[in-house]
Amino acid sequence: GFEITRKQIILEEPIKSLGIFTVKVRLLSGIESSVKVWVTGLHDEVSTAEIDEELAAAEASDAAFRE
Template sequence: MKVLLTQDVEKLGKAGEVKEVSGGYGRNFLLPKGFAVLATRGQVKQAEERIAANQKRVQAARKDAEALAARISGQTLRFVARVGELDRLYGSVTSSDIAEKLQQQTGVEVDRRRIDLDEPIKRIGIYPIKVQLMAGLEPVLNVVVEGEAGSLELPADPEAAE
């Protein structure tokens, strides 16, 4: 029995694929649960059109993400905070703070969950931070945390900060 998958099915295939399955598996599991429909010419053609439209949307989203990555990459965000002993901050700089500052400085709105920060920044220094926009697109921006009393000098080479 040939079926067109409407959803991803583990160990069988992804949505939009035409698969040959046993009659019982198709009749008793895939069709009633809505995971698949019978593979007629019309259904297959509609699935191909949906896949083509989805690929166009993904390409457009990737193009937008690349433009956004070009604007973000290399940006330097400065945070001034109160500092205690051993250059430790009173409080911390979080991914929410970074997203807010990035939006203020560049006008680019980035979700805080896309900022790759394992734990909040609690010391003064220069930190290279990745922003995960899309698979394969991770621009790096520099976060400079300095105390109220003095300022940190940026190195000439951003890789030297790592």
């Protein structure tokens, strides 16, 4: 894993609402990646099924990219 600093996060505009967002992260000079960020309320419960679906889709996309 990587430790990400605030300076590495690339936002087109501030996130001001709840939801799932794709955010770009600068890993190294000239190398960027996209990550999904879940923004929830303090006491909101995120559906485990929703997270599992998102993770499965991300893993499938990653596997296809590596082939």
